[in-house]
Amino acid sequence: MFYVQRGQIPHKRHTQFRKSDGGLYAEELFGVEGFSGRASLLYHHTPPTQTHHIEKVRDVALEQSTDEVSGPHRHRLVNTKDLEPRGDGITGRVPLIYNTDVTFGVVLPAEPMERYKRNGEADEMYFVHTGSGTLETNFGPIEYGPGDYLVLPIGTTYRLRPAAGSTDQRMLWVESPSEIVPPKHYRNDFGQLLEHSPYCERDIRPPAEMAAHTETGDFVIEVKTRGRITAYHYHHHPFDLVGWDGHLWPFAFNIGDFEPITGRVHQPPPVHLTFQPRNYVICSFVPRKFDYHPLAIPAPYNHSNINSDEVIYYVAGNFMSRRGVDISSFTIHPAGIPHGPHPGTVEASIGKEATEELAVMIDTFHPLHLTRQASELEDDRYPYSWIPPEDAGEHARELSERGPEAFPD
Numbered sequence: 437m438f439y440v441q442r443g444q445i446p447h448k449r450h451t452q453f454r455k456s457d458g459g460l461y462a463e464e465l466f467g468v469e470g471f472s473g474r475a476s477l478l479y480h481h482t483p484p485t486q487t488h489h490i491e492k493v494r495d496v497a498l499e500q501s502t503d504e505v506s507g508p509h510r511h512r513l514v515n516t517k518d519l520e521p522r523g524d525g526i527t528g529r530v531p532l533i534y535n536t537d538v539t540f541g542v543v544l545p546a547e548p549m550e551r552y553k554r555n556g557e558a559d560e561m562y563f564v565h566t567g568s569g570t571l572e573t574n575f576g577p578i579e580y581g582p583g584d585y586l587v588l589p590i591g592t593t594y595r596l597r598p599a600a601g602s603t604d605q606r607m608l609w610v611e612s613p614s615e616i617v618p619p620k621h622y623r624n625d626f627g628q629l630l631e632h633s634p635y636c637e638r639d640i641r642p643p644a645e646m647a648a649h650t651e652t653g654d655f656v657i658e659v660k661t662r663g664r665i666t667a668y669h670y671h672h673h674p675f676d677l678v679g680w681d682g683h684l685w686p687f688a689f690n691i692g693d694f695e696p697i698t699g700r701v702h703q704p705p706p707v708h709l710t711f712q713p714r715n716y717v718i719c720s721f722v723p724r725k726f727d728y729h730p731l732a733i734p735a736p737y738n739h740s741n742i743n744s745d746e747v748i749y750y751v752a753g754n755f756m757s758r759r760g761v762d763i764s765s766f767t768i769h770p771a772g773i774p775h776g777p778h779p780g781t782v783e784a785s786i787g788k789e790a791t792e793e794l795a796v797m798i799d800t801f802h803p804l805h806l807t808r809q810a811s812e813l814e815d816d817r818y819p820y821s822w823i824p825p826e827d828a829g830e831h832a833r834e835l836s837e838r839g840p841e842a843f844p845d
Contacts, residue, residue, distance in 0.1 A: 440642045443679025476682025482672040489669040501811040513818035514810050517764040521546035525596035532810040535802050537715040540610040549595040552674050556661030558611040562586040567605035569598040575685045576643030583691040587616050593674050614714035639693040649673035696724035719797040725790050735785035738776030745770045745804040753792035779824045
């Protein structure tokens with residue numbers, strides 16, 4: 437990311453930077469990939485090393501679906517719309533899909549985080565489906581609302597605080613051992629986003645100016661790493677920075693600021709590419725004009741994703757190539773099986789000028805696994821939804837008969 441400065445910093449790095457009482461601020465290098473990746477310099481009132489008590493909170497492990505292990509390889513539909521709010525942005529998480537490169541699911545926070553959180557082994561991302569509030573971080577606060585991607589670099593200390601009265605909090609969450617960053621082909625050698633990029637630096641919202649917290653007490657940071665959550669207790673507030681600068685910091689980017697790339701004929705999913713971590717991509721399907729060739733077919737063609745698994749999370753609008761898929765659902769189209777538009781959607785798309793669909797796609801280059809929770813939410817009729825309604829078996833006919841009009845706005 438680009439260079440940002442907040443608060444007070446010394447003229448030159450790694451030099452004396454003193455408080456009004458003559459004491460030194462504590463400098464911290466916050467960086468990735470040793471000393472060769474992106475980094476920021478943070479200036480604390482109190483050294484960040486002064487923990488006075490450490491305790492294990494709990495183990496963290498994913499439970500793989502037994503059906504996925506022993507059942508047939510197939511397309512899947514996981515519907516999360518009826519989940520109830522619970523916990524906070526961490527304790528309320530429902531893990532659904534994972535491999536060694538990425539883990540993701542949904543969370544419907546019912547309460548704000550009281551303890552501070554830090555992921556010591558992965559970048560984190562929240563996509564805000566509904567709800568608003570403040571993402572409090574040690575770099576400063578970020579206000580969030582519907583459509584925001586909230587990206588937290590590994591090691592960021594934060595709390596997710598829903599706004600008072602904002603009871604409908606629904607988010608897609610992602611954990612990524614690799615950095616969640618803009619695609620390389622949208623950046624020049626200096627990291628600047630290029631003219632053909634679907635978004636630019638002006639669309640990215642760094643933390644706002646922060647006020648250093650110097651109060652004392654018992655402050656707890658829960659750190660996730662190595663399969664467990666560990667609590668670190670401090671006498672000083674974790675948000676005690678007087679200033680910071682650098683290229684590594686949390687940010688928000690709203691899906692509404694993604695400028696769609698269109699053409700005379702149907703464009704492939706890479707034009708929707710938004711972030712490109714290692715071995716997978718995150719894409720944004722946004723409202724856009726359809727193709728303008730006189731014989732164009734706006735609906736996508738059938739596709740055999742031979743060596744990648746495709747997952748789409750449906751956010752809003754009318755996803756013109758799908759039937760019987762609700763808002764807040766995931767479709768999972770694994771490698772090795774063709775998928776494509778549902779019956780009737782190809783002809784129905786011809787002549788249409790635009791779509792209002794809104795969705796997030798995660799495409800991985802290594803096989804994905806389902807959790808037990810995903811299996812419990814699965815609609816097992818989905819693999820048969822490409823059969824025309826008149827030919828579908830009784831168990832699949834309802835899904836086949838539902839048209840795009842059943843997909844709520």
